[in-house]
Amino acid sequence: SLPNIILLFADDLGFGDLGCYGHPSSKTPNLDKLAAHGLRFTDFYSTSPVCSPSRASLLTGRYQTRSGIYPGVFYPGSKGGLPLNETTIAEVLKPLGYTTAIVGKWHLGLGPNRTFLPIHQGFDHFLGVPYSHDQGPCQNLTCFPPDIKCYGKCDQGVVYLPLFLNDTIKQQPVHFPDLVAFYNKFATEFISTSLKREQPFFLYYASHHTHYPQFAGEGATGKSLRGPFGDALLEFDQTVGALMTALEVNGAQNNTFVFFTSDNGPELMRMSRGGNSGLLKCGKGTTYEGGMREPAIAHWPGKIQAGVTHELGSTLDLLPTIAGLVQAKLPKVQLDGYDMRDILFKHRKSRREVMFYYPTDPSENLGVFAVRLRKYKAHYYTRGASHSDTTPDQACHLNAFLTRHDPPLLFDLESDPSENYSLGPSHPDYKDVLQEIQARKEEFEKTMVFGESQIGMGSDPELQPCCNPQCIPKPSCCACS
Ligand SMILES: O=[N+]([O-])c1ccc(O)c(OS(=O)(=O)O)c1
Numbered sequence: 001s002l003p004n005i006i007l008l009f010a011d012d013l014g015f016g017d018l019g020c021y022g023h024p025s026s027k028t029p030n031l032d033k034l035a036a037h038g039l040r041f042t043d044f045y046s047t048s049p050v051c052s053p054s055r056a057s058l059l060t061g062r063y064q065t066r067s068g069i070y071p072g073v074f075y076p077g078s079k080g081g082l083p084l085n086e087t088t089i090a091e092v093l094k095p096l097g098y099t100t101a102i103v104g105k106w107h108l109g110l111g112p113n114r115t116f117l118p119i120h121q122g123f124d125h126f127l128g129v130p131y132s133h134d135q136g137p138c139q140n141l142t143c144f145p146p147d148i149k150c151y152g153k154c155d156q157g158v159v160y161l162p163l164f165l166n167d168t169i170k171q172q173p174v175h176f177p178d179l180v181a182f183y184n185k186f187a188t189e190f191i192s193t194s195l196k197r198e199q200p201f202f203l204y205y206a207s208h209h210t211h212y213p214q215f216a217g218e219g220a221t222g223k224s225l226r227g228p229f230g231d232a233l234l235e236f237d238q239t240v241g242a243l244m245t246a247l248e249v250n251g252a253q254n255n256t257f258v259f260f261t262s263d264n265g266p267e268l269m270r271m272s273r274g275g276n277s278g279l280l281k282c283g284k285g286t287t288y289e290g291g292m293r294e295p296a297i298a299h300w301p302g303k304i305q306a307g308v309t310h311e312l313g314s315t316l317d318l319l320p321t322i323a324g325l326v327q328a329k330l331p332k333v334q335l336d337g338y339d340m341r342d343i344l345f346k347h348r349k350s351r352r353e354v355m356f357y358y359p360t361d362p363s364e365n366l367g368v369f370a371v372r373l374r375k376y377k378a379h380y381y382t383r384g385a386s387h388s389d390t391t392p393d394q395a396c397h398l399n400a401f402l403t404r405h406d407p408p409l410l411f412d413l414e415s416d417p418s419e420n421y422s423l424g425p426s427h428p429d430y431k432d433v434l435q436e437i438q439a440r441k442e443e444f445e446k447t448m449v450f451g452e453s454q455i456g457m458g459s460d461p462e463l464q465p466c467c468n469p470q471c472i473p474k475p476s477c478c479a480c481s
């Protein structure tokens, strides 16, 4: 029978943030258990150091440049979105009789008449928020019960954060302390209803955790050792536990493929309220390892043997892997992902030997900033980012301006995962590796056709979601409890 599929996607969670990835004070027992009984990846990559492009690649199996999801991310009034002619994992599964749902953060556009919402991208159900939860005023909102206000101001001058059910606004602003309980009730009911109907389901749970500003309900507030960030992370971990319990009580654990990962590196500029990339260099907004190497776990009892893999994997590989699992036809478009079943079921080598790193704002002029080939990584361009500012490492800062490297910087990520010690011509593999990387890069960029920039289409205040559209003055009057 067709397996159920659960995709767990965290937000701005770093490579070093989970207990099973070595963080000393995070409390993540459910994710640690998933890793202990599943396959934990040490070399898994997103395709962008920020959110919208990373999510586009996850759902389409194509680099964000092809679908036009660049530069940066979508905003409340954005005109563009993930083009409807892109095929998502949900749309690959629908024809096979799957029921599909997304819970949490969308961030792939709203647009005129909300045409880009998930219900138009293969999802039968959507309960969530159309973009980042800091893209709406938050300074007077409660982030932690009973009335601890959110830290900082978030985006000003736009509508309060809206909670959508399908294409209808249920609440504006969302009530953070209750939000995840509401999500989890919806998600576990979706699971049990689908199972009772013996209908295979695809659940894409895109958590807001641990993106700024951190929030949590009473079940997690003050219950971690790591302050607000740790409490938010604990609430996400509790969600993982609730979803796995829903599978167990319905006897579906052994027929469900669960995959967990995160969209981009940690927002280091938040300091102790930000995530941690472990020993990887820098974080969100950069093409150093800390910006795009993510924690990742695959779990399917009886099919995936427990263990750790150092094979290369990417969010690009989820669509082809899921299509392979269910014997679905692949979309007839240029895909950039590889089927990971050899890694998952046979602990064999990955079909992926290369990963291309685009910055937050890809351009045809500069092209890819970095390339990983097996254990080596070459940087053609390096640049810091505001999201990775405040670190002791100056290379991560906003004022670390764009630098071209010719010849490219070359690192051996096995012996030097922190990208501290670049290799020179004296290294025996230097010449051959750089030559092969250059060849792979040229070959890839020959196939790369940039789609029209969706984010470049700009914004229109009228498109900002407002629960009572006739109200004045906008945007502050858009509020319904
Ligand atoms: O890149 N950005 O300009 C950007 C803006 C607002 C965000 O909330 C954000 O965070 S992200 O959406 O998780 O990537 C990123």
Ligand SMILES: [Mg+2]
Pocket: 011, 012, 050, 051, 211, 263, 264
């Ligand atoms: Mg993000």
